[in-house]
Amino acid sequence: MVKAEAVHKSFGALDVLKGIDLEVARGEVMCILGPSGSGKSTFLRCVNHLEQINAGRLWVDGEMVGYRQDGDRLLTLSEKEIAEGRSAIGMVFQRFNLFPHMTAAQNIMLAPMKVRGVGRKEAKQRAGELLEQVGLADRGDTYPAQLSGGQQQRVAIARALAMDPKLMLFDEPTSALDPELVGEVLEVMRALAKGGMTMVVVTHEIGFAKSAADSVVFMDQGVIVESGPPEEVLGNPQHARTKAFLAEVL
């Protein structure tokens, strides 16, 4: 579903990603761990082209992200094509980024109506189903400011699901939450994973990685240090940097 080959990304003189190779199969749940500033968010943002990569190749569902191959030339995709590509990838942010001027239901309905041209009635019904799926069936008419952090993040997940994404990206979805609210969000994510959704999750929740991930990637300073099934990377880390990191978060 996702394939990265030697992905490089720099901001000016700062090299943030220095050759990332990885592959996420359909239905796989991959957790990315790593210390702050290692480039985890940047990588996720490259996957849906919120950031442009400088070198390497990146595919989502067999299609190159941001470009089209034309013989031996690369053609940049138009704004519309890029937007279309993004619409099939759900993204959940650390700080929720719900639209504060819309109710929970309106947040969920906006993109299907404006991007896909779905009718209001149909969008509303789908929003109701999604809210129920994240355990907020009765909060459709509430504004984000009136919801707790955990509830806001669950609405944000429902908003991303409304576009029927083939891939979900999570960027530290529970890092901004009070500890007692983390569980309810992880629970929704676990259910999603069980349902067969392909997910790439940047997280510091080792427990979640252990129990829900099919594979774990440990990143540091823009490179993948170690990757494999969770029991190997988390249970028996080979690399000193992984060991040091795990010792710190556990």
Place this chain on the structure above:
Amino acid sequence: MTQPGEGRELPEQIRAVPVRHPGRWVAAVVVGVVFASIGYSFARNPNIQWNIVWERFFSQRIIDGVVLTIELTVVSMLVGVILGVILASMRQSPNPVLRASSWFYIWLFRGTPVYVQILFWFSIAALYSQINIGVPFGGAAIFSFDSNTLITAIVAGFLALSLNEGAYMAEIVRSGIISVDHGQTEAANALGMTRLQTTRYVVLPQAMRVIVPPTGNETINMLKTTSLVSAISITELLYASQKFSSVDFRVIPMLVLASIWYLILTSVLYVCQYYIERRYGRGTARELPPTPRQRVIAFWRNRFPAAEGS
């Protein structure tokens, strides 16, 4: 099993004597007397000739002037807001030519007095006697207009006020757009919305909260600025009143008349602004404060709870 708190008496409500503020009373009385005496001398001043003021207050000429003043305000503000949104979007555009032209427009129109701009548009015929639309750089014209017939005084007035307002609104809209958290744009983009959709459905509605209060001020300013077009003989409120005084030299009553009309119009705008600001405050506060009307109703219900059932 008893619930916690159940069966317990409510504690006695606190009824304390509030702190006295004698200083406040003295200040209030002094200020009150000063205002009352000014008001009295004004109201009783025979030079104002209140009878003339009221006699002409609803005369056809004045009403026409009021209507024209409202039209000038509304149209110029509408065009100004639309221009402002366009110019502000151009300022944010990735295209450097669009950015630079927007900057130049704002520089030009904010940098010259609106009074000068009004005179300029009025005298445009002296600059271009013909206005041609067609091949640029002196090529063939497809449409051609005589400036004097196209840009009459009234058109010059509308043009000057609208174009000038566009420059000010552009800065207001831009500050509103900047105030919206970048995460909002990112979330909208991640959902597959284009730049235009993101601006329209996500950024602008939120920017409104920042844009509306200064736009209210702009509208009130515009209402008063329309009086400047009296210089090019447009019979809006001020010029309409001056037409009376140019005949009988009763200058003061006509100025008082115009001022009262301006005050009435600005007061209406105050009320509109209050409700518009409330509308765009949605979602920011957990609960909106009650409107004055709701407050009066609530006060009444508290005062006379018995009236409720009847």
